[in-house]
Amino acid sequence: MVQVNRQPASNQPINLRFRFQKLGRLMYISHLDLVRTFSKIVIRSGLPLWFTEGFNPKPKMVFSPPLSIGVESKTEFLDLRLTERVDPAVALAAMGRNVTDELAMLEAYYPTHKLSDIRYLSYDIRIHTTGASQALAEACESSLLADHVPYLKKGKKGAPDTTIDLRPGIAQLSVCYEDGDLHMTAMLDADPCSFLNPDRLITVLKQTQGILSDPDLTREHVRILRKQALLADRTVFR
Amino acid sequence: MSETPNMASLLRTVEKPGRYIGGEYHQIIKDKSAVRCRFAFCFPDTYEIGMSNLGVRILYDVLNREEDIWCERVYAPWQDMRERMAEYHVPLTALESGDPVQDFDLVAFSLQYELCYTTALQMIRLSNLPLWAKDRTEDCPIIIGGGPCVYNSEPIADFFDLINIGEGEEVLLEIARLYMQMKQEGRYTRREFLHEAARTVEGVYVPSFYDVTYNEDGTIRAYTPLYDDIPTKIRKRIVKDLDAVPFPEKPILPYIETVHDRITLEVYRGCIRGCRFCQAGMVYRPIREKSPDTLCKNAKCLYENTGYDEISLISLSISDYSRLPELVDRLLDWTNDAHVSLSLPSLRIDSFSEELMKKTSAVRTGGITFAPEAGTQRLRDVINKNVTEEDLMRSVGIAFRGGKSNVKLYFMDGLPTETDEDILGIAELAKRVVGVYFKLSKPERPHGVGVTVSVSCFVPKPFTPFQWEKQDSFAELERKQALLKTAMTDKHVRYTYHDAKVSAIEAVFARGDRRLAPALALLVEEGAMLEAWEEYFDYDRFMDAFRRTGVDPDFYTTRGFGTDEVLPWDMIDIGVSKAFLLRERKRAYEEVTTPSCAESCSGCGANRLGGNNRWCK
Numbered sequence: 116m117v118q119v120n121r122q123p124a125s126n127q128p129i130n131l132r133f134r135f136q137k138l139g140r141l142m143y144i145s146h147l148d149l150v151r152t153f154s155k156i157v158i159r160s161g162l163p164l165w166f167t168e169g170f171n172p173k174p175k176m177v178f179s180p181p182l183s184i185g186v187e188s189k190t191e192f193l194d195l196r197l198t199e200r201v202d203p204a205v206a207l208a209a210m211g212r213n214v215t216d217e218l219a220m221l222e223a224y225y226p227t228h229k230l231s232d233i234r235y236l237s238y239d240i241r242i243h244t245t246g247a248s249q250a251l252a253e254a255c256e257s258s259l260l261a262d263h264v265p266y267l268k269k270g271k272k273g274a275p276d277t278t279i280d281l282r283p284g285i286a287q288l289s290v291c292y293e294d295g296d297l298h299m300t301a302m303l304d305a306d307p308c309s310f311l312n313p314d315r316l317i318t319v320l321k322q323t324q325g326i327l328s329d330p331d332l333t334r335e336h337v338r339i340l341r342k343q344a345l346l347a348d349r350t351v352f353r
Numbered sequence: 354m355s356e357t358p359n360m361a362s363l364l365r366t367v368e369k370p371g372r373y374i375g376g377e378y379h380q381i382i383k384d385k386s387a388v389r390c391r392f393a394f395c396f397p398d399t400y401e402i403g404m405s406n407l408g409v410r411i412l413y414d415v416l417n418r419e420e421d422i423w424c425e426r427v428y429a430p431w432q433d434m435r436e437r438m439a440e441y442h443v444p445l446t447a448l449e450s451g452d453p454v455q456d457f458d459l460v461a462f463s464l465q466y467e468l469c470y471t472t473a474l475q476m477i478r479l480s481n482l483p484l485w486a487k488d489r490t491e492d493c494p495i496i497i498g499g500g501p502c503v504y505n506s507e508p509i510a511d512f513f514d515l516i517n518i519g520e521g522e523e524v525l526l527e528i529a530r531l532y533m534q535m536k537q538e539g540r541y542t543r544r545e546f547l548h549e550a551a552r553t554v555e556g557v558y559v560p561s562f563y564d565v566t567y568n569e570d571g572t573i574r575a576y577t578p579l580y581d582d583i584p585t586k587i588r589k590r591i592v593k594d595l596d597a598v599p600f601p602e603k604p605i606l607p608y609i610e611t612v613h614d615r616i617t618l619e620v621y622r623g624c625i626r627g628c629r630f631c632q633a634g635m636v637y638r639p640i641r642e643k644s645p646d647t648l649c650k651n652a653k654c655l656y657e658n659t660g661y662d663e664i665s666l667i668s669l670s671i672s673d674y675s676r677l678p679e680l681v682d683r684l685l686d687w688t689n690d691a692h693v694s695l696s697l698p699s700l701r702i703d704s705f706s707e708e709l710m711k712k713t714s715a716v717r718t719g720g721i722t723f724a725p726e727a728g729t730q731r732l733r734d735v736i737n738k739n740v741t742e743e744d745l746m747r748s749v750g751i752a753f754r755g756g757k758s759n760v761k762l763y764f765m766d767g768l769p770t771e772t773d774e775d776i777l778g779i780a781e782l783a784k785r786v787v788g789v790y791f792k793l794s795k796p797e798r799p800h801g802v803g804v805t806v807s808v809s810c811f812v813p814k815p816f817t818p819f820q821w822e823k824q825d826s827f828a829e830l831e832r833k834q835a836l837l838k839t840a841m842t843d844k845h846v847r848y849t850y851h852d853a854k855v856s857a858i859e860a861v862f863a864r865g866d867r868r869l870a871p872a873l874a875l876l877v878e879e880g881a882m883l884e885a886w887e888e889y890f891d892y893d894r895f896m897d898a899f900r901r902t903g904v905d906p907d908f909y910t911t912r913g914f915g916t917d918e919v920l921p922w923d924m925i926d927i928g929v930s931k932a933f934l935l936r937e938r939k940r941a942y943e944e945v946t947t948p949s950c951a952e953s954c955s956g957c958g959a960n961r962l963g964g965n966n967r968w969c970k
């Protein structure tokens with residue numbers, strides 16, 4: 116283990132990026148809990164952490180857009196500020212020792228792009244629903260690629276409900292029928308102001324196509340997996 | 354999702370699914386075909402509460418250090434999950450393997466407070482196991498009870514196969530070893546096993562082997578062992594040398610936030626004080642300390658293995674640790690640099706110092722808590738609290754000057770010999786604390802002051818000098834609460850009090866005997882669970898169950914017990930003798946205090962248990 120983290124004289128932090136996955140049971144862990152979990156992982160890693168200044172110093176961490184509960188991912192990013200340069204392979208191993216497989220660390224590198232350059236996120240969505248068929252797959256696809264995809268947004272704290280259009284947030288989408296399931300791939304807007312949560316597509320399909328309506332919770336399920344982050348030109352973000 | 358539904362397929366529809374997933378870092382997974390004893394450690398409350406319990410963490414570690422034992426965790430499902438489980442016929446399962454509790458060999462419950470009884474019993478039902486011990490068959494696991502409540506386990510005795518009296522580190526291992534040995538030798542039957550455990554393992558109480566008879570007036574006539582080779586009195590087990598005992602170096606790190614989400618460092622067990630209402634102070638005797646060397650090693654190791662940024666020093670009264678300054682200084686040698694804060698949650702009023710406050714994270718938060726327990730010196734002497742008003746005023750002065758603006762004061766009402774003067778004394782004391790603030794000049798004190806007075810109701814607990822006392826009636830407790838309310842006139846003082854109904858129910862189960870079992874069974878059959886939670890506590894349902902099963906709750910509470918009466922817990926030997934408790938009771942009525950073990954030994958009897966300490970004579 117590297118030594119107990121100390122704040123050295125140098126105050127120019129260096130940004131090291133980690134790509135990690137969040138799979139399986141961890142889909143039930145909220146973003147806030149994930150952040151708390153990482154605040155301990157980075158300490159255990161023994162890496163030379165840069166701490167925020169002020170009354171209550173904390174390691175400085177920045178994450179890619181939060182996943183909502185129930186969504187898994189193969190592409191999450193953590194930017195960690197260090198006080199000195201460390202060999203990325205060494206850093207990757209130091210972090211990797213401190214997580215379970217479901218949270219495996221996949222890559223570490225000194226990045227060129229900023230996390231805020233992420234423009235799209237792509238998802239792989241498997242819907243195990245009664246009534247799945249080629250025809251249903253086509254109907255689902257065309258309802259999400261129509262000119263407007265109305266979505267009823269519940270008003271918070273007594274504010275009136277509003278209908279918003281999800282269509283501008285859908286950059287690419289296809290649905291096919293595969294091994295008895297509906298298989299959707301989608302590239303969705305990831306800009307903080309217009310972020311589209313893939314959950315909402317499922318909600319729309321429940322309402323318009325009647326999928327996932329079996330009252331028996333154990334018979335149907337959806338797996339939503341975030342696969343890639345992309346830049347504005349739709350090339351892969353790293 | 355799968356043919357046979359399990360808890361995982363129901364997670365999407367419940368609140369806080371993170372409670373049920375397991376898979377945390379440092380969780381222990383073993384090959385189930387390679388172990389010989391599967392041990393389910395159940396905590397009858399939510400994951401968030403249970404994961405914070407240090408005792409469970411220690412025992413999980415001790416058991417899993419053994420190659421042939423696999424210990425897993427089980428927590429109580431919240432109401433929403435319980436409904437789903439019922440709907441889909443999903444039994445209660447353990448977090449690590451996801452296997453049903455009913456498939457385990459040994460199932461232990463940690464019973465921390467009386468109000469968890471309905472939850473523990475409901476968990477037995479959710480595991481599809483017979484509720485009553487007498488109904489369990491050869492293929493059922495052995496159900497074990499332990500924890501502070503079992504010093505009087507009689508109300509739940511008929512539901513448990515075996516009770517572990519005292520600290521579990523050694524006892525549970527011996528039980529598991531005996532189980533494996535008897536299985537291997539092919540001589541295991543439930544009855545044979547329980548008999549041999551009762552006969553050979555010190556600290557084991559098998560309730561079904563003790564017959565209880567009652568007098569005509571309802572008091573207990575006698576406890577009679579069914580075998581003559583099992584003890585008539587079951588002696589509590591303690592760990593003698595805390596420096597030598599294994600300690601959990603790699604605690605499980607929960608993903609979701611738990612109640613005590615930090616490093617907890619157990620500094621010592623027991624207490625040198627003898628507050629006469631306090632059960633913990635008596636049942637954990639004698640005091641056994643860890644050395645600063647061990648603690649410093651433990652702390653560093655826990656920091657490296659967890660990454661927490663806070664270390665909390667745990668004990669009944671941290672300032673009584675004989676080497677506290679040394680420990681704090683040695684920890685501060687590295688904690689400040691590592692941005693780790695220290696907290697000392699159980700500081701006594703008479704030992705609070707400016708130096709300690711500055712060094713520990715007591716400073717970082719805006720508030721501090723003290724426990725004078727009673728409003729007048731007379732009553733503080735009765736309960737042997739051994740702190741004076743000067744101590745309190747000095748300590749709050751330090752706190753205010755140190756920038757604390759909120760002071761919380763804990764009291765109890767319904768104490769033996771209490772008069773209205775003592776009750777009104779609480780308000781007076783609070784006022785004088787506010788006065789200390791205003792006597793300081795503006796630059797000396799923080800901006801604004803708030804004093805919170807929190808009053809709980811006295812419950813006469815087993816194994817205390819007050820075990821024979823009667824509890825104030827519910828009406829009397831409410832009258833006292835109202836009286837105090839009218840006296841709380843200072844606008845800087847906030848007054849909160851505990852629900853007297855809760856204390857009344859706690860007292861019934863703390864002091865009860867086996868005749869309460871039918872009431873508990875009825876409550877559980879009708880769905881009671883998580884009664885320790887305000888939203889699920891139902892006083893009327895308890896009273897109704899008592900009425901329907903012929904229990905008079907007053908018999909256990911407002912009646913008081915005679916000193917010549919056989920008490921429900923008389924077959925347990927906690928070390929501290931009945932003669933000492935009687936002596937202490939007499940001194941209470943004489944308003945005479947008793948010195949702490951550090952000043953002089955009062956011959957309580959706990960020295961008979963052994964244990965490394967410098968005080969017991």
Ligand code: SF4
Nearest residue numbers: 950954955957968969
């Ligand atoms: S034997 Fe004496 S020193 Fe030891 S716990 Fe009892 S009173 Fe205290």
